[in-house]
Amino acid sequence: MSKVNRVWVMNKYADGPMENDNLVLKEFPLADAQEGHIRVRSMYLSLDPTNRVWLSSQYTYMPPVPMGGPMRGFVIGVVDQSRATGWAEGDIAYGLMQWADYSVIDPSQTVYMTKMSRSDGIPLEAWISALTMNGETAYYGMLIKGRPKAGETVLISGAAGATGVLAGQLAKISGTRVVGIAGGAEKCRALTEEFGFDAAIDYKQGNLLGAIQNACPNGVDVFFDNVGGETLDAALANLAMGARVVICGGISEYDKFGNPASIYGIKNYFALLLKRASMEGFVIFDFVGTLEHAKCQRSLMEWYRAGKLRYRAHVVNGMEQAFPSLRLLLTGGNKGKLVVRICDEIK
Numbered sequence: 203m204s205k206v207n208r209v210w211v212m213n214k215y216a217d218g219p220m221e222n223d224n225l226v227l228k229e230f231p232l233a234d235a236q237e238g239h240i241r242v243r244s245m246y247l248s249l250d251p252t253n254r255v256w257l258s259s260q261y262t263y264m265p266p267v268p269m270g271g272p273m274r275g276f277v278i279g280v281v282d283q284s285r286a287t288g289w290a291e292g293d294i295a296y297g298l299m300q301w302a303d304y305s306v307i308d309p310s311q312t313v314y315m316t317k318m319s320r321s322d323g324i325p326l327e328a329w330i331s332a333l334t335m336n337g338e339t340a341y342y343g344m345l346i347k348g349r350p351k352a353g354e355t356v357l358i359s360g361a362a363g364a365t366g367v368l369a370g371q372l373a374k375i376s377g378t379r380v381v382g383i384a385g386g387a388e389k390c391r392a393l394t395e396e397f398g399f400d401a402a403i404d405y406k407q408g409n410l411l412g413a414i415q416n417a418c419p420n421g422v423d424v425f426f427d428n429v430g431g432e433t434l435d436a437a438l439a440n441l442a443m444g445a446r447v448v449i450c451g452g453i454s455e456y457d458k459f460g461n462p463a464s465i466y467g468i469k470n471y472f473a474l475l476l477k478r479a480s481m482e483g484f485v486i487f488d489f490v491g492t493l494e495h496a497k498c499q500r501s502l503m504e505w506y507r508a509g510k511l512r513y514r515a516h517v518v519n520g521m522e523q524a525f526p527s528l529r530l531l532l533t534g535g536n537k538g539k540l541v542v543r544i545c546d547e548i549k
C-alpha cells in the first residue's frame with residue numbers, strides 16, 4: 203500500500219478575519235523525488251504571523267498560495283530521498299517548504315533552503331526558535347536597519363515573542379538600554395527577568411503613549427516594530443532626534459489583510475520630519491545568499507554558544523494542530539516561538 207502524505211491546502215482565502223476553514227487537511231499519496239528534487243520528512247513546522255498574511259488572495263512580498271495548493275511554511279526535516287546534487291539521505295534541511303508530512307522540492311529553486319549540521323549537538327528546537335528565520339530577522343532588523351549605538355534607547359513591540367526576545371538581546375549586546383512592549387504581566391516579567399530587558403511595558407494596561415514616555419524619558423532612538431497600528435503611532439510620538447524606525451511586522455493589522463480600508467491609519471508621521479527620523483521595512487528574504495547572511499548565521503551561532511541568545515519555545519504536537527494553533531499568534535496565546543512537532547526527531 204502506498205504511503206500517505208497529510209497536507210494543509212488552501213481552501214478559502216482570508217481577505218478579512220481568518221476563519222476555521224481557510225486551510226483544510228487532506229491526504230495524498232506520497233510522491234517520490236523527481237530528478238533534481240529532494241523529499242523532506244518534516245520534524246518541526248514553524249508557525250509565523252506571516253502565515254496569516256499568506257492566507258490572503260493578495261500578492262504581498264510573495265504570490266498568494268494557489269487555491270487547492272499546499273500551504274507554505276518554514277520546516278526542519280530530514281531528507282529521506284535525494285535526486286539533487288549536494289543533498290544526501292539523512293541530511294537535515296531547513297527552509298521554505300510545505301505544511302505537510304513530506305515536501306518534495308527542488309532545493310535550487312526554493313526561496314530559502316539550507317542544510318544544517320547534525321554534528322554540532324544543537325537541539326532542533328534551538329535551530330527553529332533562535333538560529334534560523336527569527337534570529338536572522340532580529341539580526342537584520344535590529345543590527346542592519348536599526349544600527350543601535352551604545353547608550354541609546356531601543357524600544358521593541360511584540361517584545362515577548364519569538365523575534366522580539368532575540369531583537370532585544372541583540373540590542374543589549376550592542377550596549378543599549380532596551381524597553382519591551384508586551385501583553386500581560388507574565389510576558390513583561392519574562393522580558394526583564396529572563397531576557398535581560400531593562401524595562402517592560404504591558405500595553406494592555408492602556409495609555410501606551412504615556413507609558414513609553416515614562417520608560418524612555420530621553421526618547422526612542424531605535425523602534426523595532428512587530429505590531430503596527432496604534433502601537434506604532436504611540437512610538438512615533440516618542441522618537442528621539444535622528445531615530446530609526448524599523449518595520450519588521452504589523453501583526454495588529456494582519457487580520458485585515460485584503461481589506462486595506464480597515465487598516466489603521468498612522469497619525470503621528472510628522473514625527474519623522476520633526477525628529478529627522480527614518481522609517482524602513484525589510485523582509486529576511488532580501489538577505490538570502492548575501493555575505494551578510496553568512497555573517498549573520500555565524501554571529502547568531504557564536505552568541506548562542508556564549509549563552510547570550512536565549513529563547514522560549516511553545517511546542518504543539520501533531521500536524522492536525524497546525525492551522526488551529528496559528529490563531530495563538532493573533533491572540534497572544536503563544537508563550538515563545540510557536541512550533542508544531544510533526545514527528546519525533548529522526549536520528
Ligand SMILES: NC(=O)c1ccc[n+]([C@@H]2O[C@H](COP(=O)([O-])OP(=O)(O)OC[C@H]3O[C@@H](n4cnc5c(N)ncnc54)[C@H](OP(=O)(O)O)[C@@H]3O)[C@@H](O)[C@H]2O)c1
Pocket residue numbers: 249250251252335336339360361362363364365366383384385386389428429433449450451452453454455484485486487530531532533534535536538539540
Ligand atoms: N520582516 C520579516 O522578514 C519578518 C520575519 C519574521 C517575522 N516578522 C514579523 O515579526 C513579528 C513577530 O513575529 P513572531 O514570529 O516573532 O511572532 P510572536 O511575536 O512570537 O507572536 C506574535 C505576538 O504578537 C502579539 N500580538 C498579536 N496581536 C497583537 C495586537 N493586536 N497588538 C499587539 N500585539 C499583538 C502577541 O504578543 P502579546 O501577547 O505581547 O500581545 C503575540 O504573541 C510579526 O509582525 C511578523 O510578521 C517579520
